[in-house]
Amino acid sequence: TAPSVTAIRGRLLTFTKTPAGLGDRDSYRYLDDGLLLIRDGRIAAVGPADEVMPRLPPDTTVEHYPDGLILPGFIDTHIHFPQTQVIASYGAQLLDWLEKYTFVAEQKYADAGLAEINARFFFDELLRNGTTTAMIYGSVHPQSVEAIFAESARRGTAMIAGKAMMDRNAPVALRDTANSSYRDSKALIERWHGKSRQRYAVTPRFAITSSEAQLQAAGSLLNDYPDVYLQTHLSENLAEIAEVRRLFPGSRSYTDVYDRFGLLGPRSLFGHCLHLNEGEIQRLSESGSVAAFCPTSNLFIGSGLFDWAKLADPRRPVRLSLATDVGGGTSYSLLRTMGEAYKVLQLQCQSLPALTAFHQATRGNAEALGMEGEIGSLEVGRTADLTILDVKATPAMRHRHEACNGDLEEELFILMTMGDDRAVRATYIQGKCQHQRVEQTS
Ligand code: GUN
């Protein structure tokens, strides 16, 4: 069969390296009128429209977004599938919030039919927000992860997901055992890891809900399958840290609990990382582990302020990523997440240039997941997972934009400060449009 060829035209923005700071024009490529040629879901050519246009095969459909800002799709490195109805739960900090809301809601995911229906909602919502890849926590039930991967395979997205392992300090209905969590995770790895664009993450929920035997099982899975990921929570809340100290008296620190079971490494992502001591930061740095900054969650659950500058310190840098953490987080939008990240850093007299924020949500998060060869930039050979943004999405944004004189960085800053799903004009997976914003008729 003939290869499927399409083209998308508009303003193209892609990052080539981590921005050094405000105004670092060497960190990105921007084309005011660019064209992406897409063949079989991958970028086959990219350049100024007047150069690429003559190379299009005859009869190629060109989808034109004259004002649209075309970026690599957003990547969310930490989100909870069974918490779509936990988001916006009032008045609790982490441990109460888990008990009162989260552990109640997640019990519903024993029902495979419900998981299937919610997977459709979840993916619709990711795509509506311009998110094309996510690293996802399922519930303890393997069928929740089956639902995620089946839906992802159907849509052709690249997703990383895992079944939560939790064998203590949770309601009986949400507990597995060290053995069953090993078996169930193994079966999901065999069934899904590396199939279509799916990848598995071994997912011990956090130290409080796993016995030593279960953390050991998690380590065994990483040994048995060296190319799977690991995701868990680390140092989010002070009461949580005190409880970890009580449960693991033999460990030097919260990070050390995971370290002793071989859970640190370049494919390991740790949510939050808010209250780490110097020794813990050093171990995360040495091991190449990744910290996931979840600003809307950290503010909403009242957990603390992520110290970006300290973690990124070039003397012992920790690899960073940016994530929503829905349903502790309050928005599926990486734009909203960037805006809240900016505020969290402002409170610590740090800053977050728009270039740094947009780099992080695209190429930076792809690097955090070791997926920069597949996604995160608009380069030949990359899969054409795209988000197309509209900086004039609302009257207030349009009005603000009138004062910005064509300055790209300022435009990006407006998007991250005022933007959300309304600013996502369209989302493409493997070069095919899977979300179009409904246009208002006025
Ligand atoms: N720590 C353990 N489980 C969770 C969770 O579901 N959300 C957050 N934010 N922290 C956690």
Ligand code: ZN
């Ligand atoms: Zn989380």
